[in-house]
Each structure stands twice: as structure tokens, then as C-alpha cells.
Ligand SMILES: Cc1cc2nc3c(=O)[nH]c(=O)nc-3n(C[C@H](O)[C@H](O)[C@H](O)COP(=O)(O)OP(=O)(O)OC[C@H]3O[C@@H](n4cnc5c(N)ncnc54)[C@H](O)[C@@H]3O)c2cc1C
Ligand SMILES: *[C@@H]1O[C@H](CO)[C@@H](O)[C@H](O)[C@H]1NC(C)=O
Ligand SMILES: *[C@@H]1O[C@H](CO)[C@@H](O)[C@H](O)[C@H]1NC(C)=O
């Protein structure tokens with residue numbers, strides 16, 4: 001985000017704006033809205049606008065596809081999900097809004113993930129399993145601490161001023177200055193927190209995660225989508241409700257433009273001009289920016305004038321976490337299969353080193369594929385090294401875990417690089433310590449005619465597909481409230497009494 005460096009462009013653009021405004025008025029159309037990004041949130045914002053009668057839409061997407069962080073990849077003959085995979089929050093009091101679309105309308109093949117078996121599948125670094133009872137005791141202690149953490153969080157001031165990290169909470173209850181320290185304690189801790197939030201307990205807010213609204217509201221269950229059509233079918237389904245498609249289901253609507261990398265957004269009181277990398281310009285009345293928090297934190301898009309200081313600080317204070325799903329293909333199976341064996345854990349003395357493993361006997365029968373998940377520092381390290389090095393490391397880990405098996409070399413590997421990718425710069429947002437509704441409101445608040453949406457602007461469900469979906473609807477409503485009802489979005493004060501309006 002650099003200040004204006006060319007007055008000439010600015011003046012030329014303003015003239016274009018004025019012309020556009022006149023044209024749009026003369027034609028008697030509704031407002032023209034450009035949406036930047038065709039992931040879940042951009043597509044759902046477009047649908048809300050369309051349904052409300054705002055028809056003059058243009059969606060500009062940087063890649064050659066829609067779906068963003070929902071994306072399938074043909075790995076050795078099966079389509080696996082390299083981005084979002086689970087519908088998280090199922091079977092609770094409220095219905096997760098994406099669940100009926102996934103399970104009923106689209107009937108995407110999905111599997112309930114049974115994580116209870118994890119306690120019987122924790123492997124020692126040098127081979128063999130830990131005793132299940134021993135692990136269960138540790139898991140129970142972890143549950144206890146988490147519960148105490150929840151009680152502590154409930155007593156804290158809603159402004160976030162008393163907020164602490166999950167690690168600090170663990171110190172309070174365990175008196176271990178550096179948190180869990182043995183390989184098995186670290187592995188279970190990693191499973192409980194990093195595997196969900198993609199950052200370690202040191203960086204994660206207690207207040208924003210205890211409880212995690214997704215599970216508290218929609219239920220504790222997670223369903224793993226393993227459908228050859230891909231989880232992204234959900235985004236195509238929503239898009240197809242207002243963008244025209246051909247017989248094969250491809251979107252052919254001129255209101256969606258792919259391979260359009262937005263580089264500049266000029267805005268003033270009369271309108272906006274959006275410029276792409278190929279130097280096309282699009283003028284409109286409003287723009288909704290749905291790119292990830294990581295993209296906003298990079299300099300891919302220049303705002304002219306620069307965004308105000310409060311907005312810049314809000315954008316940069318949140319974390320873009322990194323979560324990496326590494327797929328490995330083997331010539332044959334050597335891992336145990338059956339009930340409660342799908343997830344297995346490597347208790348390394350190096351925290352987060354190829355820790356969480358998953359096999360797919362039901363999901364991808366006969367594929368002999370394993371998934372190992374890494375996050376944060378390990379993700380960044382692994383993105384920067386050649387895949388054959390990663391493959392060698394992962395296979396070495398398996399050989400130590402299964403000393404009695406003749407573990408063959410892997411024959412294929414896929415390492416998604418969400419962090420290096422300039423259109424994502426990470427996997428999903430994690431809320432830092434001490435942040436509450438106030439900073440969240442600032443993050444999603446519009447600046448003049450520039451509106452914001454995306455997973456990171458979801459009030460309660462940041463980091464999830466349903467969060468992106470609901471955020472798109474919300475942001476569209478914020479825009480329409482301003483256009484049609486003259487109601488401007490208001491950022492509440494940090495110390496505003498929130499208990500009064502808690503749900
Ligand atoms: C590895 C991984 C695992 C995940 N697992 C789960 C899970 O199991 N369950 C779950 O619920 N959620 C999961 N998530 C999170 C979920 O995928 C996201 O919350 C959601 O898909 C985000 O949607 P979005 O619309 O906010 O952003 P995006 O999907 O990032 O959409 C933004 C779009 O903007 C485009 N773009 C970027 N820059 C520009 C530009 N300059 N010009 C034009 N277009 C641009 C991008 O290409 C992208 O298509 C996971 C995410 C990742 C990465
Ligand atoms: C994956 O690619 C292979 C080879 O290119 C192809 O034969 C196969 O049909 C593809 N699988 C899917 C599910 O698209
Ligand atoms: C999902 O749909 C199937 C039928 O297609 C149904 O049997 C199942 O109960 C549904 N699952 C949930 C959790 O609603």
C-alpha cells in the first residue's frame with residue numbers, strides 16, 4: 001500500500017469515473033459493483049446482491065478458476081482436496097448453513113471423522129505405539145485444562161483487554177513455563193490446537209477459541225468431503241444460481257472474468273476504478289474486495305488513496321496462518337487400517353514435525369495414499385525445499401514409526417504451496433491475542449466505496465468455509481444497507497458493552 005505516485009493516472013481515472021457515473025445514471029441501471037476474487041465469499045456476496053436486485057455485477061478473479069481456497073487436485077489418479085476438506089460444525093443446535101447444500105442438495109460424498117481413535121494411534125519417534133491408557137490419561141488432562149481455560153475465558157472482559165494466549169492459560173493450570181514438553185504431550189497439544197488453528201498455542205487467543213463458535217453453535221462433528229467432483233462444487237453451485245453456465249456446468253457468464261489480477265483500486269466519493277495487471281480498467285460505483293488477509297497484507301493491490309491508518313493497522317494485526325496438506329502415494333499399504341485407525345500421530349521430539357497422519361481406506365479405496373499435515377514454521381520450511389527432500393523426510397519418519405514393516409519408497413508427492421502463492425499468502429486467518437469485536441469490525445468495515453469480505457471478516461467463524469459463505473452475505477448486506485437504506489456501517493467501540501447484546 002503505497003501513496004499515489006502518479007497524479008496523471010489519478011486525474012485521468014477521476015475523469016473516467018465521472019463519465020461512468022453519468023453513463024450509469026443515463027441508463028437507469030442500479031449500482032455497478034465489482035467483486036475482487038471468486039472464492040466462496042466473493043461468490044456468496046454476488047449471489048446476495050443478485051437476489052436483492054443488484055444486477056450490474058462484475059467479478060474479477062486472478063486465477064483461471066473459481067473456488068479459491070477450495071480446490072481439488074488430481075493426485076495419482078484421485079481427486080484430493082488441497083484446500084478446505086471438512087465441513088466443520090455438524091450435528092449441533094444450529095444448522096451449519098453449508099451442510100444442507102453439501103449433504104442434501106449436492107450429495108457430496110462425505111465421511112464422519114472419528115477422532116476418538118487418536119489415543120490408540122500415537123507412535124513413538126523410534127517405533128511402536130504408546131500405551132492407549134497412558135495416552136488417554138494425557139488426553140483427559142488436556143480436556144480438563146481446556147475446560148478450565150473456557151471458564152477462565154468466560155470471566156474475562158469482553159473487550160479483550162484481559163485476553164491471554166492458550167499457552168499462558170496452560171501455564172496457569174499446568175505450571176510448565178514452556179507448555180507441554182514431552183514428545184507425546186507435544187503431539188497431543190499439536191493435535192488439539194495447531195491442527196485446528198494452524199498456529200501454536202503461543203500465538204492463539206484464549207478468548208477467541210474457548211469456546212470455538214463453530215463447534216459451540218453448529219456441533220462438534222466434522223465431515224470429510226471426499227467426492228471426485230470436489231468440495232469446490234459447492235462454490236460452483238452457488239455461482240450457478242446467478243451466473244449462466246453451459247451444459248457441462250462451466251460458467252460462461254461475461255460477468256465473471258478469470259485471469260484478471262487486480263493491482264490497483266482507486267476510490268473517491270463518486271466511484272471506483274479497478275485496474276488489473278493487463279492494464280484493463282473497470283469503473284464502478286462500489287468494489288468488494290474478497291482476497292485473503294494474506295493478500296491484503298502483501299502489496300499486490302494498491303489502494304489509492306492509501307487506506308486510513310486504522311484500517312491498515314486492523315489488516316496487519318491479524319495473522320494469516322499456514323496449514324499444509326502433504327499427500328504421499330505408496331505402491332502398497334503398510335499402515336494399519338480399520339476402525340479408529342484412520343488418524344495416527346507421530347510423537348516427535350521436534351514439535352509439529354510430520355505429526356498428524358491420515359489414511360483413506362474408505363474415502364479413496366485402493367489408492368494407497370497418506371496425508372500428513374504440517375503448519376506454521378514447518379509449512380514455510382517445507383514450501384521452500386524441493387519436494388523430493390520432503391518425500392525423503394516423510395518416508396524416514398514412517399520408517400522409524402513402523403520399524404517392523406518394510407516401508408517402501410513413496411512413488412509420488414504433492415505439496416500445496418498456499419503460503420508462497422501470491423493470490424493466497426497462507427491458508428486462513430487466526431485471531432491474535434487481545435482482539436475483539438472492535439478490531440474485527442474495523443477489519444470488515446468499508447472505507448468509502450471500498451467494501452471488504454472474506455473468511456477473515458466473518459464475525460464468529462473465521463478460518464472456515466461457512467465463515468467465508470456467511471461473510472459474503474454480511475458484506476453484501478452492509479453495502480446494500482448503505483445504498484438503499486442510507487445506513488452506514490458503524491464500528492462499535494472496543495469497550496462498548498457487548499455482554500448486553502451477546503446471543
Ligand atoms: C489448506 C487449507 C485447509 C483448509 N481446511 C478447511 C476445512 O477443512 N474446513 C473449512 O471449513 N475451511 C477450511 N479452510 C478454510 C477455507 O478454505 C477458507 O476459509 C475459504 O475457502 C476462504 O474463502 P474466501 O472467499 O474468503 O477466500 P479465497 O478462497 O481465498 O477467495 C479469494 C479469491 O481472490 C482471488 N484473488 C486473490 N488476489 C486477487 C487479485 N489481486 N485480483 C483478483 N483476484 C484475486 C483468489 O485467487 C481467490 O480465488 C482451509 C483452507 C486451506 C488453505
Ligand atoms: C487424473 O489424471 C489421470 C492422468 O492424467 C487421468 O487418467 C484420470 O482420469 C484423472 N482422474 C480424475 C479423477 O480426474
Ligand atoms: C447426510 O445425508 C444422508 C443421506 O444422503 C443421511 O443419511 C445422513 O443422515 C445425513 N447426515 C447428517 C449428519 O445429516
Ligand SMILES: *[C@@H]1O[C@H](CO)[C@@H](O)[C@H](O)[C@H]1NC(C)=O
Pocket residue numbers: 277278279
Ligand atoms: C501496463 O502499463 C504499464 C505502465 O504503463 C506498463 O509498464 C506495462 O508494460 C503494461 N502491461 C501490459 C500487460 O500491457
Ligand SMILES: *[C@@H]1O[C@H](CO)[C@@H](O)[C@H](O)[C@H]1NC(C)=O
Pocket residue numbers: 386388389392
Ligand atoms: C532431489 O533431487 C535432486 C535433483 O534431481 C537431487 O540432486 C537430490 O539429491 C534429491 N534429493 C533427495 C533427498 O533425494
